[in-house]
Amino acid sequence: MKIIKKPSWQLNENEVTPKELFDKRRNFLKLGAASLVASGAILETLAKDNIPIKNLDFIKDKNLNNLKLNTYEQITTYNNFYEFTTSKTRVKDLARTFDTSNWTIDIDGLVEKEMTLDLDDLMKTMSLEERIYRFRCVEGWSMVVPWIGFTLKDLIKKVKPLSKAKYVRFETLLDEEQFPDQARGIFATIKYPYVEGLRMDEAMNDLTLMAVGLYGSKMPNQNGAPIRLIVPWKYGFKSIKSIVRISFVEEQPVNSWQEQNSREYGFYANVNPNVDHPRWSQKRERVLGKFFKQDTLMFNGYEKEVAHLYKGMDLRKFI
Amino acid sequence: MMKRLAIHITLFLPLIFLLVQLFIIEVNDPVKYIYTISGIVSTVILFFSITISLIKKRVNLLKYRRAIGLWGFFYALVHMINFVVFDAQFDIYFILEETFDKPFIYLGMIAFFILLFMAATSTRKLFRKYSKYHASVYLALLLITIHFVMAQKTIDIDMFCYIAVILVIGYYKLLQIIVKNSKVYTS
Numbered sequence: 077m078k079i080i081k082k083p084s085w086q087l088n089e090n091e092v093t094p095k096e097l098f099d100k101r102r103n104f105l106k107l108g109a110a111s112l113v114a115s116g117a118i119l120e121t122l123a124k125d126n127i128p129i130k131n132l133d134f135i136k137d138k139n140l141n142n143l144k145l146n147t148y149e150q151i152t153t154y155n156n157f158y159e160f161t162t163s164k165t166r167v168k169d170l171a172r173t174f175d176t177s178n179w180t181i182d183i184d185g186l187v188e189k190e191m192t193l194d195l196d197d198l199m200k201t202m203s204l205e206e207r208i209y210r211f212r213c214v215e216g217w218s219m220v221v222p223w224i225g226f227t228l229k230d231l232i233k234k235v236k237p238l239s240k241a242k243y244v245r246f247e248t249l250l251d252e253e254q255f256p257d258q259a260r261g262i263f264a265t266i267k268y269p270y271v272e273g274l275r276m277d278e279a280m281n282d283l284t285l286m287a288v289g290l291y292g293s294k295m296p297n298q299n300g301a302p303i304r305l306i307v308p309w310k311y312g313f314k315s316i317k318s319i320v321r322i323s324f325v326e327e328q329p330v331n332s333w334q335e336q337n338s339r340e341y342g343f344y345a346n347v348n349p350n351v352d353h354p355r356w357s358q359k360r361e362r363v364l365g366k367f368f369k370q371d372t373l374m375f376n377g378y379e380k381e382v383a384h385l386y387k388g389m390d391l392r393k394f395i
Numbered sequence: 396m397m398k399r400l401a402i403h404i405t406l407f408l409p410l411i412f413l414l415v416q417l418f419i420i421e422v423n424d425p426v427k428y429i430y431t432i433s434g435i436v437s438t439v440i441l442f443f444s445i446t447i448s449l450i451k452k453r454v455n456l457l458k459y460r461r462a463i464g465l466w467g468f469f470y471a472l473v474h475m476i477n478f479v480v481f482d483a484q485f486d487i488y489f490i491l492e493e494t495f496d497k498p499f500i501y502l503g504m505i506a507f508f509i510l511l512f513m514a515a516t517s518t519r520k521l522f523r524k525y526s527k528y529h530a531s532v533y534l535a536l537l538l539i540t541i542h543f544v545m546a547q548k549t550i551d552i553d554m555f556c557y558i559a560v561i562l563v564i565g566y567y568k569l570l571q572i573i574v575k576n577s578k579v580y581t582s
Contacts, residue, residue, distance in 0.1 A: 154423040162551050164423075215548065217424050265551045336549065355499040355545055357489070364423045367481055 130292035134204035134224045141377075143208050146219040148291045150364045155298045156213065157317060158265050159248065159255035171297035174254055176318075179302045185323035186241035195302055199288065201234075202226040206292075207285055207306070212347045212376045214311035218361040223306050225287035229280045231322075237276075241324035244279045246272045246305060246316045266336050272316035273329035273343065274307065275385075283308055283381055286319075309375040309382045311345040342395035344386075347376035351392055402459050406466040409436040410473075429477040434546075437470035438539055441510075442564055445532060449567050461517055464532075468514040475507050499545040506538040533568075536561075 127148040153168050160170040179195040204224050212218040232244070248270035252259040258268045278284065285306040288295055295301040300317025307314045313333050333341035340354055349359045349372040360369040375382050386394075413432045422428045444464045447456045456463070483490045493500045509531050516525035540561055547554055 150423050158549075162549065215427075217427065260552075263552060265549050352496075355497060357493060357497075359489070362424055362426050365421070365425075367425050368484060369426070369482070 127291050128293045131294060132204055132224050132289045132292060134206050134289075134292075137206040137208045137222065139208050141208075143210065143220045145208065145222055146364050151219060151221055151290060152296045152298060154217075154219075154364060156215075156312065157298060157300070159257050159268065159270065159318075160298075161257060162265055167298045168296075170256060171301075174297040174301065176297065176302040179320075181303070181319060182321045183235045183323075184321070185245070185325050186238040187324050188236040188238065191235070198231075202230060204288070207283075207287075207308075209283075209285075209306060209308040210373075210376050211306075211308065211312055211315075212361055212372065214313060214341065214345065214353060214358075216356060216358070216361055217364060218372075219364045222291055223285060223287040224289035224292070225285045225303075225306065227282060228274075228284045228286050228305070229282065231286055232279060235322075237324040240326055242276055243325050243328055244274050244276065245321075245323040245325050245329040246274075246319050247321040247323075248316055248318050249320045266332055270316060270332045271329060271335075272305065272314055272331045273325075274305075274314075275328075277385055278307070278382075281382060281385070283378060309347060309378040311341075311347055313341065314345045344391075344394050346386065346391065347372060347374070348391055349374060351395060399459060399462070402456075402462060403466075406440065406463065409470070413473075426477065426481045429481070430474060430546075433470045433474040433477065434543065437467050437474060438536075438543060440464075440467035440470065441532065441536060441539070442561065443467075445536070445568060446564055449564075449571060461522075465514060465517060468510045471507055471510050499542060502538045502545070503542040506535040506542065509535040509538075 154164050155167040156164060157167045157171065160167045181193045181195065181198070182190075183193060184190040204226060206222055206224050208220060208222045210218060211221050228244075248268075249255070250258065250269040255268075257264050274284070285308075286303055287300075287306045288303050290296070290299065295304065300315075303319050304317040305315050305319065314331070328343060331341075331343060333345075334343055347358075352358050358372060361372045362369050373379070409432065413429065416422050416428065416432075417425055440463060444460060444467055447460050447463070451457055479485065479490065483493070494504050495501065512525075513529055513532060513535075516522060516528075522529075540558070543557070544550065544554065
């Protein structure tokens with residue numbers, strides 16, 4: 077009797093996939109890959125279509141940190157702008173008719189000469205640059221936005237504050253005709269006009285931006301048109317929208333959210349994963365569009381640029 | 396039979412709505428969105444479950460109270476799963492820290508465990524034994540309301556409307572209990 081002893085590596089006949097099926101599987105994989113590429117391309121075109129035509133001239137950000145941008149759609153359909161509504165998704169619709177033409181900014185307080193700047197004129201004299209920044213909201217969500225604007229430092233140099241000026245105070249437009257929540261009087265969600273402030277050295281930091289646009293075109297109404305502040309190492313509410321007044325003052329201004337609830341929202345509002353909000357943790361953040369969270373970085377990732385501003389300060393106390 | 400089916404379909408629809416928003420329309424902040432929808436739906440269903448005995452003369456849904464209550468628990472469970480999976484990402488340390496540290500979280504947790512207890516003892520056999528503890532739903536609802544208010548950055552008109560509805564239900568519920576008790580004493 078002849079005994080056939082199979083070598084250990086040899087498969088049983090029934091374990092072998094027939095060639096026909098094997099080929100089919102390859103075809104299926106190819107199809108899958110092709111459809112992935114195709115839908116990716118379509119999605120990209122669609123996403124591009126939602127971005128308005130670029131209408132600003134600016135120096136592009138090289139994005140050295142390789143930040144992954146949020147889409148124009150995400151940035152412009154999820155907004156906190158209480159003057160319109162507390163609903164983040166309804167702001168876009170309500171802000172559609174917001175009139176920002178002939179916008180002026182009053183500069184007053186401790187300056188050599190108080191003045192009213194016409195925004196169109198101002199834009200002609202400032203050189204614009206793109207700044208791709210992380211943007212972290214105190215509520216726990218975040219996004220990455222390609223803002224366009226000029227540094228606040230350049231503006232401050234232009235308007236020449238006096239040496240007595242220790243703080244900069246900003247104010248948003250007060251206009252019941254245009255802002256539904258302001259028209260609600262004592263039933264308004266927060267006190268208006270919205271006020272924010274920075275210490276002079278924070279204002280003079282190279283990161284502090286006066287933004288007039290994003291994704292190459294001018295600022296969408298819902299994002300704080302026509303001009304807003306961007307302080308990327310602080311929680312989003314510090315980055316005041318639709319600015320009409322900038323005052324140079326000696327005393328630390330009381331900002332709107334601090335006035336609303338000083339236990340939860342302070343003057344500094346630095347992004348700090350080690351100091352929780354009294355009601356929720358600040359350790360992690362939800363990037364718009366993502367199901368899973370990521371760790372929040374100290375000073376929102378701008379520690380190198382700004383940590384020296386707070387040396388020796390107890391950041392648990394100075395929230 | 397038709398009534399039961401209609402109830403189940405109605406209470407299933409919010410889940411479909413949630414899934415469509417999450418995966419087809421794609422909301423910007425899914426984690427927050429799941430919290431909001433599951434939380435509001437659960438709260439509304441649970442408040443409705445206690446109003447069933449108030450409206451029984453007009454619409455009698457007493458037979459379906461258990462099913463309705465379980466749907467309320469289901470949405471609370473979705474809320475809780477969202478916390479564990481997407482918010483905490485299974486980080487037990489984070490869950491414990493938050494639970495013991497933040498009133499906002501532990502009030503919600505206590506309410507959830509009350510509902511869990513009620514759902515677990517809702518079978519015919521266990522209900523007979525534990526039904527007297529099911530009055531703890533009122534405590535759960537109180538905690539849920541506080542939890543809900545604490546989740547808001549500011550209190551606006553919508554919130555006052557919710558609270559007004561809750562107070563009206565509470566008022567009639569209290570009245571019902573007082574009337575019931577006085578009957579017991581007088582008879």
